[in-house]
Amino acid sequence: MARHGGRGWYGQVAAAALGVTGVAVAASLWTAQAGPVDTRSGAGTSAHRTAPKAAPVSVEIAHASDQGARGVNITIDDGPDPVWTPQVLQVLKEYGVKATFCMIGPQAEAHPDLVKAVVAAGHRLCDHTVSHDVTMDKKSEAYQSQQILDAERMITKASGGVRPLYYRAPGGAFTPYSRKLAASHGMRPLGWNVDSKDFERPGTEAVVATVKDEMSNGPTVLFHDAGGDRSETVAALREVLPWLKEQGYSFGFPVR
DSSP states (O other), rough: OOSSSSTTHHHHHHHHHHHHHHHHSSSSEETTTEEEEEESSSSSSEEEEEOOOOOOOOOBOOOBBBBBGEEEEEEEEEEOTTTTTHHHHHHHHHTTOOOOEEOOOHHHOHHHHHHHHHTTTTTTEEOOOOSSOTTGGGGHHHHHHHHHHHHHHHHHHHHOOOOOOOOOOGGGGGOOHHHHHHHHHHHHOOOOEOOOGGGGOOOHHHHHHHHHHHHHGGGGGESOSSSSHHHHHHHHHHHHHHHHHTTOOOOOBBBB
């Protein structure tokens, strides 16, 4: 899987979030609903409440669609963004398509209204970490835990209690540990088969051509709704979605 995007603009947002999590150690170690705090899974400075966990799922990286051989999964990374996420949601609504939104924790925390809008429209949530660090597979297990579990907490809180069902490592930087950790929290590791390259802003025609050329690789297609000007993504979706329908594809979600 190509590693793209880097930390970029997430660095400033995530830095603030990481500072906040450091204060969490002083929080109460017990609540009536959540039970004791699990301090083992943080980065040494952050604590995570042991809320009732979702049932574990497979640790294997998902690529297939729950719609079978002619299914396609639209996945949208790096948001939510107040400018582009509403536009992406509108296009998806126009074509009756459900998608999976892989969200950055601090972005979800900053825009809970958009997270709730994604859920209300019938789309699924995916944990895309706190800092979008594409080198996190080179970092400690404590760091990986903090990135994944803090983002899970932020997204779940922003959604009003709806948990992310998947975990997508930034740039595909999965490790056996991160996959196992995510799966134990009910988040199936999520890959992709078709990278639209929209992050590079090569032009709408190039994005559309890439998707069409690479659909034979598999059903999970990667787009972005944040990280810069995503007007090409919005325009490309308006062409790609009806084209996929014309080819006989049905839209679904990644297998769980």
